[in-house]
Amino acid sequence: MIHIAHLHKHFGTTEVLHDINLDIHSGEVVVVVGPSGSGKSTLLRCINKLEDITSGRVTVDSYDLTDPKTNINHVRTEAGMVFQQFNLFPHMTVLENVTLGPVKVRGMARGEAETLGLELLDKVGLREKARNYPDQLSGGQKQRVAIARSLALRPKVMLFDEPTSALDPELIGEVLDVMKTLAREGMTMVVVTHEMGFAKEVADRVIFMDQGKIVAQGSPTAFFTEITNDRLRSFLSKVV
Numbered sequence: 001m002i003h004i005a006h007l008h009k010h011f012g013t014t015e016v017l018h019d020i021n022l023d024i025h026s027g028e029v030v031v032v033v034g035p036s037g038s039g040k041s042t043l044l045r046c047i048n049k050l051e052d053i054t055s056g057r058v059t060v061d062s063y064d065l066t067d068p069k070t071n072i073n074h075v076r077t078e079a080g081m082v083f084q085q086f087n088l089f090p091h092m093t094v095l096e097n098v099t100l101g102p103v104k105v106r107g108m109a110r111g112e113a114e115t116l117g118l119e120l121l122d123k124v125g126l127r128e129k130a131r132n133y134p135d136q137l138s139g140g141q142k143q144r145v146a147i148a149r150s151l152a153l154r155p156k157v158m159l160f161d162e163p164t165s166a167l168d169p170e171l172i173g174e175v176l177d178v179m180k181t182l183a184r185e186g187m188t189m190v191v192v193t194h195e196m197g198f199a200k201e202v203a204d205r206v207i208f209m210d211q212g213k214i215v216a217q218g219s220p221t222a223f224f225t226e227i228t229n230d231r232l233r234s235f236l237s238k239v240v
């Protein structure tokens with residue numbers, strides 16, 4: 001589903017991603033961990049072309065992101081992204097936030113988009129909040145709306161960039177539960193998170209990034225028990 005070969009990303013003269021090679025299969029859940037500044041967000045942003053790729057190749061489904069002829073809007077609908085900050089439109093209801101994409105990007109009729117929107121709000125447990133505004137919701141509820149909004153474009157891949165880092169601890173579980181449901185349903189997911197419990201329970205593969213490189217990776221069992229890399233050991237001793 002995602003193919004990354006020899007990806008390099010520079011900001012000016014600084015190289016922040018160094019020769020990343022990564023293949024992610026359909027239905028696979030990959031959790032990415034690593035210290036702040038190691039390039040996790042930049043990697044996610046290269047997968048849906050929020051960043052230009054300096055060199056190398058990135059393909060998502062059948063779309064080659066490095067081909068200038070590829071339609072960026074198609075890529076963005078293939079790979080949905082959920083951020084630490086929810087970025088909901090404050091002047092729109094919850095349902096309007098969710099239906100905006102299907103109507104504007106997919107050209108879906110309003111009635112059909114609302115049916116889909118209510119279905120997705122039901123999935124994230126927020127159908128009864130459809131007519132509320134974002135500022136009437138808790139952080140956990142806002143993030144669940146943001147997930148529903150991404151799903152409304154029917155992405156093949158979901159990218160999560162520290163989706164629970166801005167939440168009060170008691171609200172983290174409800175967001176992780178929605179993500180677990182998506183994983184169980186077979187969604188291909190790349191998740192940057194510090195929630196090691198989620199990684200152990202849900203990931204098919206865990207990847208450790210440091211200084212712009214993939215330094216270690218493996219199944220959760222192997223990753224958390226057979227630690228051969230010193231930087232990974234030091235990182236885990238701080239977060240677990």
Ligand code: ADP
Binds near residue numbers: 011039040041043
């Ligand atoms: P992480 O998500 O792992 O914390 P990032 O991908 O955000 O790391 O950042 C990786 C490196 O790239 C950091 O050194 C950061 O300062 C730098 N960086 C990120 N975005 C930009 C940008 N737009 N311009 C310049 N440098 C950036």
Ligand code: MG
Binds near residue numbers: 041042161
């Ligand atoms: Mg980041």
